[in-house]
Amino acid sequence: MIRAESLAKRFGPVEAVRDVSLEAADGRITGLLGPNGAGKSTTLRMLYTVLRPDAGRAEVDGIDVALDPLAARRHLGVLPHGSGIYPQLSARENIRFYGRLHGLAGGTLERRVDGLVERLGMTDFADRRAKGFSQGQRTKVALARALVHSPRTVLLDEPTNGLDVIATRAVRKLIRDLRDQGHCVLFSSHVMQEVAALCDEIVIIDRGVVAGSGTPRQIQQEFGGETLEESFVRVLGEREGLA
Amino acid sequence: MSLALLTVFRKEVTETLRDRRSLMSSLVLGPVFGPLLMMGILSLSLERSVSRLDEAVPVIVAGSDNAPNLVQFLREQNLDVSLREGGADQVRKWLEQDGEQVALLLPGEFGEHFGAGEPARVLLFADGSNAKAGRRADRVRAVLAAYSGTIAALRLQARGISPTIAQAVVVDEVDLSTPSSRATLVLGILSYVILLVTLAGGMYLAIDATAGERERGSLEPLLTAPVPRSHLIYGKILAAATFMALALALVMVSLLVSIQRVPLEELGMSANLGPRVALAVFGGTLPFVAVGAALLTVIASFTRTYKEAQTWLSAVLLVPTLPIAVAGLLDVKANAVLMAVPSLSQHLLIQGLLRNEPLPGLYVAISVASTLALGALLTALAGRLYGREQILG
Known part of the structure; x- marks a missing residue:
């Protein structure tokens, strides 16, 4: 469960996020949709506590991210944008390392790692060094390490970026599975189709502010348009003066 | 931790x-x-950089008949003397063939000057641009100086003068380094x-x-x-x-x-x-x-x-x-x-x-x-x- 109120963040003269409020409920997939540079990553970064908001506040499962970032991180599974893994470690070792950082050890840790290797279809390459992994394999490792501590809330920054069709499907299936198990999933994307295919709720961000939110149907009704994509373009287009 | x-x-x-x-x-x-x-x-x-003192330094000597005592002294001072016959031109040729060699030429008038108590000239040939020949020449020069000093002291003594008169200053070096x-x-x-x-x-x-x-x-x-x-x-x-x-x-x-x-x-x-x-x-x-x-x-x-x-x-x-x-x-x-x-x-x-x-x-x-x-x-x-x-x- 995530609740953010009026988040704002600036880097020098650039106002990356001006005013973002959103809610992502447990058992729902919430999509953060917006063009490149809209402030999606910055919003997520504030939620997963690597950036401190200049204004506003945010809660993860009732924990204020600014007041107690360590506790918030314990509740979060995070896949940052362009997330890298350690090339000299095997897939399993990469995941295990994060398990240990989350305080897992021994049989519990090994069972978790085994479970994730199975679940994400990593058996073939789980014990190989990550040096020559494909983008899809790397993303799977990064996802597994984000989930190793069974977090209640999952934040994914463009999880299907650079993946082929097969890998994209696997990731989408994982996201749906997480939802069905009652997790709160918040993910960002600039790909309309992806959001349309997956999300229960959509938050559209543009130039650092929320331009619209609701279920896909609600957004379509509110902004008109035959398809969700058309509605999306209208939301943005009104701002750009294109519509 | x-x-x-x-x-x-x-x-x-x-x-x-x-x-x-x-x-x-x-x-x-x-x-x-x-x-x-x-x-x-x-x-x-x-x-x-260290020329070893215990190593015999080879030296070619030409005209050894002109100064047999000197040649004997050289041998005693651990120089590896090889005798050859020839004049200055030949000596130059030998050294051109092997630049590491040094040669000592004892001229015919050496005995005459030596006997008369006049400075007797010897010629030391060495290629100064060759580091090894340079070190060898240093050794030969030192031995010749020692011979010259010994003879000079004997001459003074023969004339009833103490050889120390020729030594105005004596330097004793005390090396403090361990x-x-x-x-x-x-x-x-x-x-x-x-x-x-x-x-x-x-x-x-x-x-x-x-x-x-x-x-x-x-x-x-x-x-x-x-x-x-x-x-x-x-x-x-x-x-x-x-x-x-x-x-x-x-x-x-x-x-x-x-x-x-x-x-x-x-x-x-x-x-x-x-x-x-x-x-x-x-x-x-x-x-x-x-x-x-x-x-x-x-x-x-x-x-x-x-x-x-x-x-x-x-x-x-x-x-x-x-x-x-x-x-x-x-x-x-x-x-x-x-x-x-x-x-x-x-x-x-x-x-x-x-x-x-x-x-x-x-x-x-x-x-x-x-x-x-x-x-x-x-x-x-x-x-x-x-x-x-x-x-x-």
Whole structure:
């Protein structure tokens, strides 16, 4: 469960996020949709506590991210944008390392790692060094390490970026599975189709502010348009003066 | 120590051990081959510069019939005399064929002048541009001067004059250097090598753990782990320190082995570097590892890419050697204030041990305390730097 109120963040003269409020409920997939540079990553970064908001506040499962970032991180599974893994470690070792950082050890840790290797279809390459992994394999490792501590809330920054069709499907299936198990999933994307295919709720961000939110149907009704994509373009287009 | 710190430490060590290239340059090239190469060059140059006194120097003598006594004297002075017949032109030809040879030509009028008590001329031929021939000529010249002095003294005595009258000043040289301290001049560079190699041993790890991690994009997920950021960087510093300590141990072993092969004794020197001294040098230098690891990690934390970090750290590697260079130029002696300067104090400790003049316990304590204090300060600084959100780059 995530609740953010009026988040704002600036880097020098650039106002990356001006005013973002959103809610992502447990058992729902919430999509953060917006063009490149809209402030999606910055919003997520504030939620997963690597950036401190200049204004506003945010809660993860009732924990204020600014007041107690360590506790918030314990509740979060995070896949940052362009997330890298350690090339000299095997897939399993990469995941295990994060398990240990989350305080897992021994049989519990090994069972978790085994479970994730199975679940994400990593058996073939789980014990190989990550040096020559494909983008899809790397993303799977990064996802597994984000989930190793069974977090209640999952934040994914463009999880299907650079993946082929097969890998994209696997990731989408994982996201749906997480939802069905009652997790709160918040993910960002600039790909309309992806959001349309997956999300229960959509938050559209543009130039650092929320331009619209609701279920896909609600957004379509509110902004008109035959398809969700058309509605999306209208939301943005009104701002750009294109519509 | 926190669990997260140890987890990060273990991960950094595993990664570095698996990276053959950086392992090669941090633990093999520097610590093992560095001293071997240095000692090899040193012993080569020693062998070349020292003409051995016990070695018979070959000399060609032409016209030996003109001065049989002189030739006898040359032989007694351990010169390997080979007699040949010929004039100045022939002598030149012989030397053109073999530039390392020197030749002595005793002219026909030698006996006449010698008998009359007049200066009798001999000709010494040598190629001055040939270092070996130059050293041989020096030996022959010295022997001739000794012969000349002996004959002159006999002549004075024959005329009832004490030979000492011809010696207005006598110089007695008193050399205060001990064999060990003489060697230290040659081995003064050793503390440079030890400190540099030690620092370089942890350089790749320091870069990889900071700039490398950021460049690969693995830093951001790491920062989402529920552990204080400072513990992450402390684990990395500990790992860098471990590799530096390993490099230090290796360089001492390598020095210990390679220094045996340098013919220092022939120069009347001895390097006071046995296993015990090597162990003492290791112990005295070990605290410096804390400064080195924290310093390199702090600097690398500021850089954005692996390459940038490499450029910066290569320059920073030289910083700890600056005080040593200044101290070497000014020829400073250890005192309580200087012992509070990390790197300089290690240099002084090492020099004392190699000279077999170990520093007092108080100085050692000052060195250890000040070095560890700076290390702790830099480590705390690294922790603070990692707490800032700019670290994401």
